[in-house]
Amino acid sequence: MDIIISGLLLGGTYALMAMGLNLQYGVARIMNLANGEMLVLGALAAFTFYVSVQLSPLLTMFIVAPAAFLLNWLIYRFLLRPLVRRAKNQGQLEVDSILATFGMSFALVGVMVSIQGGYFTYSFLADPFSILGTTVALNRLIAFILAVIIGLALYLWLHHSRPGMAVRAVAVSSDASKLVGINVSRVSALAFALGGAITAVGGTLISTFITLDASIGVIFTMKALIIVIMGGVGDIRGAIIAAAILGLVETAVASLIDPGLTLAAAYLIFLLVLLFRPQGLFGRRAT
Amino acid sequence: MNRRNFVAAAAKTVAAAGMAALLAGTALAADTIKLGAVAPKTGPLAGGSTVTHWPSIQLWVKQTNDKGGLKLKDGQKMIELIEYDDKTDPGEHIKAVQRAITQDEVDFLIAPYGTGFNVAVAPIYAKYGYPQIAVTSISDLIGELTERYPGLFFTLGDTTSFVNGVKDILVKMRDDGVIGNKVAMVNVADAFGIELAEVARPVFTEAGFDIVYDKSYPLGTPDLSPVVKGAKAANPDAFVAWSYPPDTFAITEQAAIENLDVKAFYTAVATAFPAYGGKFGSKINGVLGAGGVNPDTPAIAEYRKAHKDIMGQEPDYWASANTYASMQILGQAIEAVGSTDREAVTQYLKENEFDTIMGPIAFDEQVSNRFWTVGQWQDGVFRGVASSNIDGAVPVIAKSGWE
Numbered sequence: 001m002d003i004i005i006s007g008l009l010l011g012g013t014y015a016l017m018a019m020g021l022n023l024q025y026g027v028a029r030i031m032n033l034a035n036g037e038m039l040v041l042g043a044l045a046a047f048t049f050y051v052s053v054q055l056s057p058l059l060t061m062f063i064v065a066p067a068a069f070l071l072n073w074l075i076y077r078f079l080l081r082p083l084v085r086r087a088k089n090q091g092q093l094e095v096d097s098i099l100a101t102f103g104m105s106f107a108l109v110g111v112m113v114s115i116q117g118g119y120f121t122y123s124f125l126a127d128p129f130s131i132l133g134t135t136v137a138l139n140r141l142i143a144f145i146l147a148v149i150i151g152l153a154l155y156l157w158l159h160h161s162r163p164g165m166a167v168r169a170v171a172v173s174s175d176a177s178k179l180v181g182i183n184v185s186r187v188s189a190l191a192f193a194l195g196g197a198i199t200a201v202g203g204t205l206i207s208t209f210i211t212l213d214a215s216i217g218v219i220f221t222m223k224a225l226i227i228v229i230m231g232g233v234g235d236i237r238g239a240i241i242a243a244a245i246l247g248l249v250e251t252a253v254a255s256l257i258d259p260g261l262t263l264a265a266a267y268l269i270f271l272l273v274l275l276f277r278p279q280g281l282f283g284r285r286a287t
Numbered sequence: 288m289n290r291r292n293f294v295a296a297a298a299k300t301v302a303a304a305g306m307a308a309l310l311a312g313t314a315l316a317a318d319t320i321k322l323g324a325v326a327p328k329t330g331p332l333a334g335g336s337t338v339t340h341w342p343s344i345q346l347w348v349k350q351t352n353d354k355g356g357l358k359l360k361d362g363q364k365m366i367e368l369i370e371y372d373d374k375t376d377p378g379e380h381i382k383a384v385q386r387a388i389t390q391d392e393v394d395f396l397i398a399p400y401g402t403g404f405n406v407a408v409a410p411i412y413a414k415y416g417y418p419q420i421a422v423t424s425i426s427d428l429i430g431e432l433t434e435r436y437p438g439l440f441f442t443l444g445d446t447t448s449f450v451n452g453v454k455d456i457l458v459k460m461r462d463d464g465v466i467g468n469k470v471a472m473v474n475v476a477d478a479f480g481i482e483l484a485e486v487a488r489p490v491f492t493e494a495g496f497d498i499v500y501d502k503s504y505p506l507g508t509p510d511l512s513p514v515v516k517g518a519k520a521a522n523p524d525a526f527v528a529w530s531y532p533p534d535t536f537a538i539t540e541q542a543a544i545e546n547l548d549v550k551a552f553y554t555a556v557a558t559a560f561p562a563y564g565g566k567f568g569s570k571i572n573g574v575l576g577a578g579g580v581n582p583d584t585p586a587i588a589e590y591r592k593a594h595k596d597i598m599g600q601e602p603d604y605w606a607s608a609n610t611y612a613s614m615q616i617l618g619q620a621i622e623a624v625g626s627t628d629r630e631a632v633t634q635y636l637k638e639n640e641f642d643t644i645m646g647p648i649a650f651d652e653q654v655s656n657r658f659w660t661v662g663q664w665q666d667g668v669f670r671g672v673a674s675s676n677i678d679g680a681v682p683v684i685a686k687s688g689w690e
Contacts, residue, residue: 002516010510109329117328117337118600119557121536121566128544137512137544210509211536213334215375219507247510254513259504260476 003252005134011247012144013210015151016202017220018227018239023154023195026234027171028188030080031094033101035224036217037108038196042068042203043212044112047120057124058142061204065197072196076189079104084188105217112214124208139208146205150198151240158236167191171234199224226266230273232283242281245269319367320357320627322348323387325408326400330375335532336400338560339423339606342598344368344397347614349597357618360625369393377407384408388415394627395617402426402479409436418620418633420613423606425449425479427486433653438633442609442648442655444675449577450486452660452673454494456575456683457525457551461496465685466550471500471523473514473538475531483529483555499523506531515541525551532557535576536566543570543689550685551575559605559662559669571664573686578605579662579671581679586644604662604669612643646677 021035032038042064049055049063083100087093125139158164169177170187177184203220206212227246231238246266253265273281326340327333348368351357356365369391373380380399387393388411396412398421399405405424409432412419418438426432427446433439460466470491474484484503491498500521504514511534518526526549528538535557542552557563558576567574580587582604590611594602602608617632619641624631640649648655661673663683672683 003513006510006512013509113329113333117333117341119334119338119532119536119560119562121562123540123566123568126540126544128546135545137540140510209537209540211533213533215329215331215333216533251510251513254504254508254510255517259473259502259508259511259514259517262508263505 001132002134003255004248005131005136006255007248007251008244009136009140009144009247010251011244012147013140013206014223014227014243014246015147015240016143016205017199018224018231018243019151019154019236020195020197020199020202021221021224022228022231022234022236022239023167023191023198025228027167027191028076028080028195029084029090029093029174030076030097030101030192032192032195033098033221034105034108034217035101035199036219036221037105037112038068038072038199038217039203039206039220040112040212040214040217041108042200043120043207044116044203044214045200046204046207047116047122047212050122050124057204057208061201064200064204068200069193069197073189073193075104075196076192080192081185081189084185105221109215109217116214119211119213120207121211122207126209137209143205143208147202150201151236154198154236163187163190226270228280230270230280232280235280235282238280238282319365320359320395320621321367321369321391321393322395322397323369323371323384323391323393324397325371325373325380325383325387326397326404327375328370328372330373332375332401335423335557338562338600339603340400340610341370342594342600343602343607343610344614346594346598347611347618350593351618358622358625359627373399373404377404380404381408381411384411388417395621395629395632397617398422398424398613406432409439412436413438416629416633418617418629418636420617420636422609422613427482429654430652437653438629440636440650440653440655442613442658443606444656444658444660446482446486447490448675449660450483450490452675453487453527453553453575454490454496456661456673457491457496457527458494460525460551460683460685467524468495468497469499469521469523470496470525470527471518471521471549472498472527472529473500473518474503474529475506475534476503477506477531479556480529480531487527487529496525504534506534508534508537511537512541512545514538515545515547519545519547523549525549525553527553528555530555530557532560536563539563539567539571539574543567546689548688550687552686553661558664559603561601561603564664564667564669569667570689572666573684574664575672575683575686576662576664576669577660578603579659579669579674579680580604580608581671581677582668584646584679586646590644605659608645609658612641612645612648615643616641616648 024030024032045064046057046060049060083096127138128135129138166182166187174184227242231242249265250262254262327336348366352365356363371383396417398419400423402424405421413436420440422442429441429445474480500518535554553575555577559578620632620635624635640647657676659671659674662669663672670681
């Protein structure tokens, strides 16, 4: 029971890291290597507002979401759309976007270092909370609940609304979407901006229980990448389920075998998925 | 003026201006002492170096320049500090050091941040004859390294004395009847954590302690609750974590949440950071950690105040002071020699005693034996409770709960 609850909470954290990237990569076809930095930016906002004016991260979230949406929309509009236009095929776009966002990640690190070079660490709701006999941290629980809400809302929006359907259509085939009258360029910008906003909000929530610093983004990018690829590119359910599996396995290994083997276990599952289901848990086989 | 003429004229102007700047630069260079500093400003170690390393160096340079610089035989000279970010990457670091030596032609180098980096650059410093006063570098290979590199100095102790400091505190608490024999020990699976754990196992066992939980966890583990739960289930009297900054924060937070109620609770690096006190407030009263200072001596109090006023942030309660002291040592040696003769300065470092904010420091076989090993949060201040040859340690107190 202990393991299941702690594992699910960790899975929620992972889902927060990966849902945004899934949208950006799955729909806008941008392999965003600055994903982790966007997350850390959300954390920096939470830290700064908390330390300077004691604003609860749960409120900061509502500032971060629109700001990150706008920032990511601008990034897509002015930095990435030229790459999309220029690209002859998806492979070229991926290479170009990897290079462009890799460079962007350094710029973002530089900006954040100039604001706060040390650790973003503060205490917010670091209180014990008991569910079914297991003690968990309240801040982790809240992040988990919000991860579930965000994930659910995203799922419903994607599957039960017209713009959501357009987003899914672009994820399946951008060429065919154009033929049925979807403004692919606008939908892509929307997906990229929405993905960035979700990632930044994830950072705001994660900063309440993980100590971050300006340079730590790359670790989150890596984890998000693993989850997105494991879950299947462009499917939000895949990312959430992959995140939950990873959280459960890591917690089980740490509790039952040895905490030193968590990383090894995570990569083992990743390897197994790549071997037996290379398109990811929910991915479509490439045609 | 047509466009081509304009471009040519503009180019000439720029070239002339550049030349003038270059000449001015050379003229200025003769009047300054150049110090090169290479350390992380980004990357995994940046969070620590921006607390402990950079501000103390910048503070000393600023204070020295405000007084007119260093007094040499041919007059007083200002210090020019040349900083490079190594991105916490050994390859970048070595490139930057070589650039500082060959391009910038710095007179002296400030030793880097972190044990690994100090060991990695020792051959280059030695090759070009630069003295290296290492601060944030703790290893049991000190004897071997100082023998191989005659310009390498250590100021923060070795791994064994670091572990012995913790053991002595635990033994004392046991003798006083505060704790029993059972110790839970965890470590981060990284060079520093692994070395400490390996040294600690026999040291604790020989001191009669029973290690009831002994696990490592990977660097950057996002959830340490299984580790803390496991340690708690072993029902220990004392908890020791050989941890790094992000996990030091995470372990402490989990211990409070799980109510790991031990009378002796120790976390290693970053326990001495002001951010640690800022994050946990009164919850961490009685927490033991690596480092310590005696903030009540006038010299340290003055340093801490200047650090806060001038650099706009508090120093840590450990190696910040050692870093500043290492700059004082270098400055005093340069002044005493009266020139930038690196060989003479190295020789002077070996043979003389220096007046620092931590008291007089002299090197015995290139190693200073004045350093703090264990500190404890007591009423909002992290005070030294165990040291090597420094007075002013306060008695250790038992931790009572997390409220």
